[in-house]
Amino acid sequence: MPLAASDTIAILADNLRLRKSVLPIPAANAIRWTEGLHLPRGGDTVLYTGQMYQLIPYIEQLVAAEERLGDSFLAGFTGFGRQVNRVLNLAGFMAHPSSAERSVYDRIPHNVALLLRRAGVDFGSLFEDDLYSGALIYDLGVDEVLAAHARTVYAVFQKYEVKEVITIDPHTTNMLRSVYPTLIPGYDLRVRSYLEVLAERGFGPTRRLAGEVAIHDSCVFARYEGVVDAPRQLLDKAGLTVREPAHSGTMTWCCGGPAESLFPKRAAEQAARRVGELRAVAGRAVTMCPLCFVNLEKAAEDVIAIEDISDYLLRACEGPEGESDGQL
Amino acid sequence: MSATLQPDLAERVGMDPSFNPSACMNCGICTAVCPLGLRHLPREVFAYVVLGMEGEVLQHQEEVFSCLLCKLCEVSCPAGVHITENVRALRHYFDRNVFHIEGR
Ligand code: SF4
Numbered sequence A: 001m002p003l004a005a006s007d008t009i010a011i012l013a014d015n016l017r018l019r020k021s022v023l024p025i026p027a028a029n030a031i032r033w034t035e036g037l038h039l040p041r042g043g044d045t046v047l048y049t050g051q052m053y054q055l056i057p058y059i060e061q062l063v064a065a066e067e068r069l070g071d072s073f074l075a076g077f078t079g080f081g082r083q084v085n086r087v088l089n090l091a092g093f094m095a096h097p098s099s100a101e102r103s104v105y106d107r108i109p110h111n112v113a114l115l116l117r118r119a120g121v122d123f124g125s126l127f128e129d130d131l132y133s134g135a136l137i138y139d140l141g142v143d144e145v146l147a148a149h150a151r152t153v154y155a156v157f158q159k160y161e162v163k164e165v166i167t168i169d170p171h172t173t174n175m176l177r178s179v180y181p182t183l184i185p186g187y188d189l190r191v192r193s194y195l196e197v198l199a200e201r202g203f204g205p206t207r208r209l210a211g212e213v214a215i216h217d218s219c220v221f222a223r224y225e226g227v228v229d230a231p232r233q234l235l236d237k238a239g240l241t242v243r244e245p246a247h248s249g250t251m252t253w254c255c256g257g258p259a260e261s262l263f264p265k266r267a268a269e270q271a272a273r274r275v276g277e278l279r280a281v282a283g284r285a286v287t288m289c290p291l292c293f294v295n296l297e298k299a300a301e302d303v304i305a306i307e308d309i310s311d312y313l314l315r316a317c318e319g320p321e322g323e324s325d326g327q328l
Numbered sequence B: 001m002s003a004t005l006q007p008d009l010a011e012r013v014g015m016d017p018s019f020n021p022s023a024c025m026n027c028g029i030c031t032a033v034c035p036l037g038l039r040h041l042p043r044e045v046f047a048y049v050v051l052g053m054e055g056e057v058l059q060h061q062e063e064v065f066s067c068l069l070c071k072l073c074e075v076s077c078p079a080g081v082h083i084t085e086n087v088r089a090l091r092h093y094f095d096r097n098v099f100h101i102e103g104r
């Protein structure tokens, strides 16, 4: 492990403590997905992104910088870098994704809002108060920093008198549903992923797509949060034939993403192995986590088309009712 | 190989009461299913913790931090070892005692 990995962890932890995110991004970019939706602020039920999708293009820029600099992002900075980062947002200087690079990650939370509306769910957003959950800091074992951050996030929910939270990605779901209750006495939020909410409501798109997709279960959804049936049920109602790769459901294989911040080469190797498994059962694959999406997409090259589940589900809602013309 | 044994190591690493590396019976299933092919984590590193061999634990820093926390080993473990919780506890130990990120 490169010595600088400890600095990477320290910088990420300092950012969460000082700036409420491992990688602080401009507020305007964090809330771009809400444009045109006219969502109310707050309310009993909110759709919560935890900034997970919005963060990905920034992380990718840092990972690209890391490939130039060394083996771990921010590796060019030694202990001195950490001191600088405390007064200056170093990551902010290094990562400026273009609007095209950001657009796919803005689209997914927007898709989810449209799907929930079609299912008749009333919800608001916390806009710039929709904070990162601290998932990476939890994974890295920086427990005191995480505990303080969890209290900050919970105080925001209390300020808006939120009772139910609808999450999008598995990591934010796990943090808010399973980790925060162990850190905060009296924690009383009801937390469900939008996939669970749609499935519970028997959500069925108006149009049936045709074709086969390989399903890539997220480790966190499948093994930490028990979310296995809901995505299958929704894809099936959209008319798709779900193909199960060799490792699937509760025995799914990781995309490699969690290793990316410290060991990008290992992450890439695992992603390539997983793409091979998915390709063996279909020419298209569906993901339900931004880390899975970005990691598998990079490894996919031209051998398999990877899309987020919300893209498939929304496509099945658009256009005339009935069978599609075979287009996925 | 570290010559100094620290009998209280498991206690110091395992501030979380769920830290249970001692449940491991060294069957090797976790190693067999690990997608990264991690060879020393969890069972060997957990054994070093239980035996108080801090020097050996510290030498496996890279494996401790490259684990994906994917839980495939954990759902396959016949002894019900809380593997990922243990790995996080080990990371916390490194953060505090080696990287000095917390606890100051
Ligand atoms: S699978 Fe469980 S019992 Fe077997 S070696 Fe691994 S941790 Fe120990």
Ligand code: SF4
Pocket (backbone or CB within 6 Å): B030, B033, B034, B035, B036, B037, B038, B041, B042, B066, B067, B068, B069, B070, B071, B072, B073, B074, B083, B084
């Ligand atoms: S949790 Fe870590 S040790 Fe266990 S299978 Fe996954 S990567 Fe391997």
